[in-house]
Amino acid sequence: MPSDHPPEPVVPRPAATVILVRDAPEPAPGRSPLQVFLQRRVAGMAFAGGMTVFPGGAVDPTDLPDPAAWSGPDPRWFSERFGCDPELAGSLVCAAVRETFEECGVLLAGPGHADVTLLGAGRADLVAHRRTLGQLLAETGLLLRAELLQPWARWITPPVSPRRYDTAFLVAVVPEGQSADAHTTEAVEATWWHPDEALREWERGGMQLMAPTYRTLEQIAEHPTSASLFAAAPDRTIRAIIPQARRDGGDIVLEVGEQPEVRMPAARMPIAEGGPL
Template sequence: MDIPLPGELGERARDLLAGRLVPVPPRAAATVALLREPPLEVYLLRRAATMAFAAGAYVFPGGSVDPRDAGHDIGWAGPSPAEWAAALNADEDTARGLVCAAVRETFEESGVLLAGDPVDDTTMWEAERLALIGRELSFADFLATNGLVLRSDLLKPWAHWITPEIETRRFDTRFFVAALPSGQRTRDVGGEADTVVWHSPAEALASGYFLMPPTLHTLTMLTASETIADVFAADPKITTVMPAPVERNGQMVLTTEGQI
């Protein structure tokens, strides 16, 4: 997969290859492809045009890890942080933070809560959701106050992408998949999005939407499955992908050649 790098991005790519550009360190992040059936569909949000990163792109719910996401006081059910560390090729605290961020961000951006015995209606926690978005409330405190535990068994690891070194905002992102809990409904609640849609992976790929390479690749992988059970039975090879700049015929491009 090659992506042209015009203008300033192309110049930054040349500076990087020449050793004149020091890359910005990536921030740990998590994103979740939320699935429902029948038929198999995935939830996508279009990032508002005012967003500093990936404006106008259709993405899955997700975001940066909050330092409090790695707290040992988070109520937890399902595979342990140690088991997730092995699955994510990360240390235990990092794995705990990534899984917590995946569940928290899904709640913040879609209203879907992967915790406790999933309830049908999460609108009772709207004030808490807004406090989570504003970072006025930690997810651990939200769970404890409401007698809930994070359900790590409702997630499956899927991919690992790092933003290219030429970008000024970079993320080290683990991708997960999760099924929409029975009875729950997504809500257009995130604030960072101006449109939300459900599409089959094939429909999303054929839509003409602006899709970032990780989203494009994840949707392509999901087209191999017809049901959520198929997705969870799959055994994707998770490798770290970081598109890299190269010069082809005098033009700078980003490539994932040899990585996926």
């Protein structure tokens, strides 16, 4: 006999995503140099298939901070920014570093540069779960450089979705001497975009964006350089955002707390198993 009570919302899984930015090597005259790295996910993926996203993913049980291999603000500082406990905050930072290395080859660790061949093998081992980030850092003598990350936002998938994430968004500038690539099986393409051009591509229908990505691109497009964006992050007030959706004619309108609402055509609003993302 069917229950008269709706099912309890799924508990969101902790996740981290990195707004990876750089200044374009040769920006066009009059063009702001800020660029952001975006990936278009494989269409068949269970979550956000076909969407264009920032690098990132769910926290893994192995994402455990090691004080001996940590440089920069400690997990407690990140916990105060994200409004979570220090243990989770440390895991979020570890997940951000691991996912960025796995998905685009940028390692937010130092000092200096470890052997390229060793790091290449380490990246493959991380993807295949043969090695943890902590083991890789220990074997290469590198420290996780938390100072290369700045908290930006926190978004939680709405309760109507059976697949939910509580995602910490962090900003990072590609370290000198490194470059991002598209060598990941999770994306069919990945490249650098000027934020305003990515938004125009979405408006033309050439790109699919979830509401958190759309809103973040709007926000970072206000900054001309990667340095100015990174410097602005500490001044942000971060509150967990759980979008609430309503229909308005042919549009889906997402109310996002104290921020301006996000309006998208219903035909292009991502739907995930019963609810807008």
